[in-house]
Amino acid sequence: MTRKKSNKGFILFGYSIYHPINIILLFNCVVYIIQSIAESDQMLTYRLLNGFALNPSLAVDGYYWQILTYGFLHSTGGFLPLHLLMNMYGFYLLGSYIEPIIGKLKLTFLYFSAQIGGGIFILLMFFLTNTVFVNLSHDPIWSVGGLILGASGAVFGLLAVFGLLYPEMELILLILPIKAKNAVWISLVIGIAANIFFSAHLSNLCHLGGALSGFAFYYLFVRDRLNIIPNLKANFQTLAKSEVNDQAAINKKTIQDINALYSQQEKEEYLKPKQVENANICPPETFNTEDEFCLQCEWLANCMLRKTRS
Numbered sequence: 001m002t003r004k005k006s007n008k009g010f011i012l013f014g015y016s017i018y019h020p021i022n023i024i025l026l027f028n029c030v031v032y033i034i035q036s037i038a039e040s041d042q043m044l045t046y047r048l049l050n051g052f053a054l055n056p057s058l059a060v061d062g063y064y065w066q067i068l069t070y071g072f073l074h075s076t077g078g079f080l081p082l083h084l085l086m087n088m089y090g091f092y093l094l095g096s097y098i099e100p101i102i103g104k105l106k107l108t109f110l111y112f113s114a115q116i117g118g119g120i121f122i123l124l125m126f127f128l129t130n131t132v133f134v135n136l137s138h139d140p141i142w143s144v145g146g147l148i149l150g151a152s153g154a155v156f157g158l159l160a161v162f163g164l165l166y167p168e169m170e171l172i173l174l175i176l177p178i179k180a181k182n183a184v185w186i187s188l189v190i191g192i193a194a195n196i197f198f199s200a201h202l203s204n205l206c207h208l209g210g211a212l213s214g215f216a217f218y219y220l221f222v223r224d225r226l227n228i229i230p231n232l233k234a235n236f237q238t239l240a241k242s243e244v245n246d247q248a249a250i251n252k253k254t255i256q257d258i259n260a261l262y263s264q265q266e267k268e269e270y271l272k273p274k275q276v277e278n279a280n281i282c283p284p285e286t287f288n289t290e291d292e293f294c295l296q297c298e299w300l301a302n303c304m305l306r307k308t309r310s
Contacts, residue, residue, distance in 0.1 A: 013092065020108045021095045025088050028151060031072045032084050039076060049073070054119055054148040054206075056126035067119030068112070073149040087151040094158040100282045101165055102222055110217050114157020114210040121209020122148060148203045153210030160184050160214030161222065169285070184211045251300045255289050258304060267308045274301035284310065 010017040013025070038044045050058065054070035075083040091111070099107045126144045167181035178186055188207060194200035254274065261267050279299040287303045288294055294303070 014096075020104050020111075021092060021099065024108075024111060025092065028072055028074070028084060028088055032074055032076070032081055035073060035076050049147055049149070054122060056123055056144050056148075059119075059123055060126065067116050067123065070119060070149050071115040071151045071154055074151070075149070083150055087155055090155045091151065091158060094155065094162045097283050097286075098158060098161055098165065100280050102161075106221060109221075110157060110161060110214065111154045113217055114160075114213040115151065115154035117157065117213025117216075118153025118203075118206040118208075118210035119148075121212065122203065122206055124209075125205050144203075144205060148206055150203075150206075152203075153206040153213075156184060156187070156207045156210035157214030157217065159187070160211040161218045164215075164218050164223075166286070247298055248295045251295050251297070254301055254304065258308075264308060268305065271301050271305040271308065275305065276302055281306070 012022050015022050035045075035048065038048050051063070052066060052069040053073050054066045055063070059066045074081065074087065095107055095111075098110070102110070122144050129144065163180040163183050167179065169180045170177050171180055171183055172178075173183065173186060174190070176186075188204055188211070191200075191202045191204045191207060194202055195204060254271075257270060258267055261270060276299050279302045281299050281302050284303075284306065287307060289300075289304075294300055297303075
């Protein structure tokens, strides 16, 4: 963690303190502290959980705000706040990869829409298992009894979008290396197995609802606007050919010149004048000088300088 003062204010976890990633992280932490303080008063804890965690029977009876507020509450107790740490760590990692592609506003909208989507899906299944599929009401997979809390529905929404943006990137899930495009489904299978064999307190319905919301968000608000990124050759109607070709030629010349230099100092001196200020460059792992997106990007020199210094 880094926390330093700059001309843009305090920097926390590599971002401005006002960046949506930090605001969401800090808000969840503040709520957890409030929960921990409230534990000393049993009645206050009861009111807090029943008022703001997702209780399907209360939510359908007028406590509609619970489909949002449940995501800010986490399990307390124990030596470490593992529930909070796992969700916020997942959010931070996924958000760090997604935000450079879709921007701050859409990242925020994605987080909250997945959180609400998970809550709505829970209420939908609560209605169905109490009216249409009554025989599933006590099934460990489909049951929606008890209080539901935690940001994992929102995190699954981000995981769904991450898998669509970086489908071939490899993730480590428990000890298994998996492709990002399969991460949502494998995680759900593991969660269901944990419910059945270990009676784990996981809401796979909330996870599924969050993931479905993430998929919907991607296809409604992201995919069409990213066509020009991975498929530039097929989308020249949205870009001026001359501008694209000129930028590609500049970048190829930059790459050729860098490859001809030997020392790190020479490379840095060559790249420094080419830096674009306030460039919102992609994560380091995505940089590839043979990638078509990178070759068309006006911030390639920024990425090359970062790679040279690493």
